[in-house]
Amino acid sequence: MVKNTSASTSTEEKQKQRQALYQLLGRLPSRNRPISAKVVAREETEEIVIEKLLLDLNGLELVPAYFTKPKKVTGKIPVVLFNHSHFGQYEVGKNEFVKGRKEMQSPPYALALARAGYAGLCIDSWGFGERSGRPEIDIFKEMLWKGQVMWGMMVYDNLRALDYLETRPEVDTKRIATMGMSMGSTMAWWLAALDERIKVTVDLNCLTDFQALIEDKGLDRHGIYYYVPDLLNHFTTSSINALIAPRPHFGLAGSLDPLTPQKGLEKIDADLKKVYAAENASDAWKLKVYPVGHLETAEMRRDIMAFLKKWL
Template sequence: MVPKTASTLTTENKQMQRAKLYQLLGRLPDRHRPITAKVVSREETDEIIMEKLLLDLNGLELASAYFTKPKTASGKIPVILFNHSHFGQYEVGKNEFVKGRQEMQSPPYALALARARYAGLCIDSWGFGERSNRPEVDIFKEMLWKGQVMWGMMVYDNLRALDYLETRPEVDTQRIATMGLSMGSTMAWWLAALDERIKVTVDLNCLTDFQALIEDKGLDRHGIYYYVPDLLNHFTTSGINALIAPRPHFGLAGSLDPLTPLKGLEKIDADLKKVYAAENASNAWKLKIYPVGHLETPEMRQDIMAFFKKWL
């Protein structure tokens, strides 16, 4: 089968393509199984309320999470599903959201979003944070034996996190966004491609064209979790991201970042410009390349918050 590209994908077959993309994610738990949430702790400051949660999203392993909102919030407010990064620092996980990390700007996004009047949610992915009791490669290998895909299980949990957000009385379910850096960036555009409940997408430093990465001999630059069996026989990076159109999507990349070869970024940009133009939404797609490596700069932070302000 020839991979779907941005130029061949039409509005009529988007649902079919989403179903195919989801199918490639391996044997997943029931998409509609009941989920439960337990509040482990609750903290308040003058600016933010932060709940630590324990979520049963998949029936296999509990996921610890943080839900945050502005201290003075009232009524329904927009929410950002924040996806944490990798960096080989398995103990960090969701703490990136509330405590930050050296590759990102201050304040941490939990506080930055609260100051902008947004709620936020971040869960520990498989193998990270309070779920880092087993090595990533062991999780990957065991899942492979069972017909599961590690990336698929990670995506599944975040899709169910969207289901959880719909149960929160303070969340405006018509104003849900997603974002992340590095692994979190990849998660953001996969989630938005699969689920139209996400109205705004921001991906930071990981909009990687698969073929350009192969040509650049860069497959070892991404963790083993990243690789989905049979994916390249059905989808290109542009083809997955085309499923987000016409919803607003902002990609940020560094010209010195080895995880996103420039040739690939240029191809994705050209493809998605055509897709968004065809859907009369040219101003909803934006790619900006900064003269930096794999990190967030003050300018990037400013541009991200401005994009949320405009579209969310």
């Protein structure tokens, strides 16, 4: 059954919806299994400290990650869980966070966030970065045979990454944001919908209405990882994102981006405006559409950093 997003939903009902959404993600490892971290490299510049980590999050394979923070930092600071994009460039993964990519602005987000006083964490998702090598479709098929959902396994790792952040002494656990572009955008709004520890959400170029994508004959525009069995019988894009309310959420999209049909963006915006208004938080939801395709512009970067400054 599709959830209604036209009115305020009780805290208890939201928790039930989160549980239902999580249950659609297949057979996942226990959320209570111990996790651990090992620092394998450390780099410092005048502005930033970069730690390369190996995280044991899922008990199946180690997860390489970067944790970053401003060089000159005292006390606890806010943190951004950064989710890397796809672009069919499986070798990139978490390197997008520290090295950037041509579709995004400079400097890379690790440095931009450090300059703004934030720590950051980015992990390699299944099939990406140091976890690449096996074709994405092979991972998807094997997981499917085992009752696992590839997207669910990716979401699980990021939820456990939140658990790891809570162990970092320099992190203010009451000031956690998540963001990303493209696949990372989708990860940001799924994570925030599922976990209230995330206080601020920024999604760049992938707030896609599922039904609008079908109507636009655009299912081939998203990777195989994107598709969760049985999802449309229970949720819409709007009803997932409604679980983030009343926490601050900024969606950015390009009017020329085929991954986010304009009709779908308009529907999501209308739905979430009602949800946030019902929770007396109209100023905490913002969707801005730019006259561009699937990329980040300088204006988008300025708007993102301003949103983080205001809410985080």
